[in-house]
Amino acid sequence: MVISMSEELGVKTKKSENFNEWYIEVIKKSGIADYSSVSGCMVIKPYAYAIWEKIQSLLNERFRKLGVKNAYFPLLIPERLLKKEEEHVEGFSPEVAWVTIGGSSELEEKLAVRPTSETIMYESFSKWIRSWRDLPLKINQWVNVVRWEFKNPVLFLRTREFLWQEGHTAHATKEDAEKEIEEILEIYREINEEYLALPSVRGKKTEIEKFAGAEYTVSIEHMMPNGKAIQGPDSHHLGQNFSKAFDIKFFDRDEKERYVWQNSWGFATRQLGIMFAVHGDDKGLIIPPRVAPIQVVIVPIYQEENKEVVLNGSRKLYEKLKEKFSVHLDDRDEYTPGFKFNEWELKGVPLRIEIGPRDIERDQVVLVRRDSGDKSSVPISKISNEIENTLDSIQKSLLERAKKHFEEHIEKVEKYEDLERIVNGKWALGGWCGDPACEKKIKDETSAKIITIPFDLNENPPDGHCVVCGKPAKYNVYIAKSY
Ligand SMILES: [Zn+2]
Structure with missing residues (x-):
């Protein structure tokens, strides 16, 4: 039996x-992840996990250059450790999952399933660090967390x-620590823009929005297709709160502790x-070529009488390309080419090669771009050069398209009355006096919040006014609903 089209496959x-519904439908139909019987816990299938592994290796490579070493700390954190830094425990306690029973006996002390590992790691840091020679100490771990x-x-x-991944570092001076905050944010920006093709707004979080226990938090913020904001990777300067x-x-060089x-x-x-x-688009995912588990899929097109010729040609092509690209030959006999096109489009493979009997005769193939069709x-x-150039071009155009969407969904806000309308689908860019009372008013009255104080728009002091109270603005801020 030949399977041609499937109702199930189409988005x-x-x-x-309807972005929200589209997202869930695409993720499920593309077969990259699934819900599990534990509410809120997901199954990441191999295709998506391969992207994660790619990101891991990119980050590991960069962390190593900064002197960061990977290690592992326990999943379970005793309650007394979690409670040691006051703001930290206050920030996290509403979403901590606890282990209270071992076998059939009640535990003497509750154990938190790590929501983040500052506390368990810093207990060790206090034993490891004795002198300035032990610094900086830079430790990273790749783990799961539960919130x-x-x-x-x-x-x-x-x-x-x-x-x-959670990186945790200790430094002799504030300057050294703050320098690293910038280095890490630059690594995150690079991975986002150069690999995931995601435009990144870099900035500082407000006091209210910063990480619980940090002196300040810097982050990368992204815009979703529906104009909401979602926080990407972040970096916290903890000062000496945890130490x-x-x-x-x-003991420093001057023998002082x-x-x-x-x-x-x-x-x-x-x-x-x-x-x-x-x-992604209405056909499914689009994976940027530089992180795609499959960059190129070859789909042979044949009838019974030319099957061998086409398949042989396809295999030869596959052998030729596999040295340089991550390529997959879809030679499944029970599916039609049309079915295969749909399936690989759904999975977001950036480039498809179609190869039929006439192509074989002419020593050519057909390339189809996933982003533009x-x-x-x-x-x-x-072929090799052409694929390389086309993958490059797809990578670039995905980033450009996302940047364009971002720019088109920013609107300057002058009057508070306009805010509610703007944040319904866009980010508002406006002045803020720095007073938490004004920030709170936005949060309470508009269901939006100050998501970041962007670095690039705060190099010089702003000349406008606070969108809430009208006093002179101290910062330019983005205000948006968060996803
Ligand atoms: Zn104000």
Whole structure:
């Protein structure tokens, strides 16, 4: 039996009409992840996990150059450790999952399933660090964390368990720590823009929005297709808040004992969800070539009488390309070419090669771009170069398209009355006096919030006024609803 089309395969929801429904439909139909019987916990299937592994290796390579070493710390954190830094525990306790029973006996002390690992790691840091020679100490771990969300779970974007890397460092001086905050944010920007093709707004979080226990938080913010904001990777300067709570001290060069300065920073699997959401279209996912598990899929087109010739030609092509690209030959006999086109489009493979009997005769193939649908005939002799150029071009155009969407969905806000309208589908850009009371008013009255104080728009002091109270603005800020 030949399977030609499947009702199941087509995406029914239009992205432009209902983004939320479109997203869930595409993620499920593309077969990259699934819900599990634990509410809010997801199954990441091999195709998506391969993208995560790619990101891991990109980040590991860059962290290594900064002197960061990978290690592993326990999943379970004793309650007394979690309580040591006051703001930290206050910020996290509403979403901590606890282990209270071991076998059949009640535990003497509750154990938290790690929501983040500052506390368990810094207990060790206080034993490891003695002198200035031990600094800087730079440790990273690749783990899962659990945060008991109560909102509706959404695959990759909002799950109770997710994967991430968390870097934790200790420095002799504040300057050294702050320099690293910038280096890490630059690495995150590079991965986002150059690999995931995601435009990145870099900026500082307000006091209200910063990480619980940090002196300040810098982050990368992304715009979703529906104009809402979602936070990407972030980096926290912890000052000496934790080193004082955990007694992490060192003897400096002058023999005086001092507390270390600390940072923590993280990049999570949510980033995959943002990438899927931003680039996908009504046919399914579009994976940027530089992180795509399959960059090129070869689909042979044949009838019974020319099957052998076409398949042989396809195999030869596959052998030729596999050295240079991650390529897949779809030679399944029970599916029609049309079915295969749909399936690989749904999975977002950036480039498809169609090869039929006439192509074999002419020593050529047809290339089809996933992003634009453009088709072109290419001589086999030039195929390698052509693929390389086309993948490059897809990578660039995905980023450009996302940047254009971002720019088109920013609107300057002068009057408070306009805010509610703007944040319904866009980000508002306006002045803020810096007073938390004005920030709180926005949050309470508009269901939007100040998502970031962007670096690039605050190089010079702004000349406008606070959109809430009308006093002179201290910062330019983006105000948006968050996803
Ligand atoms: Zn104000």
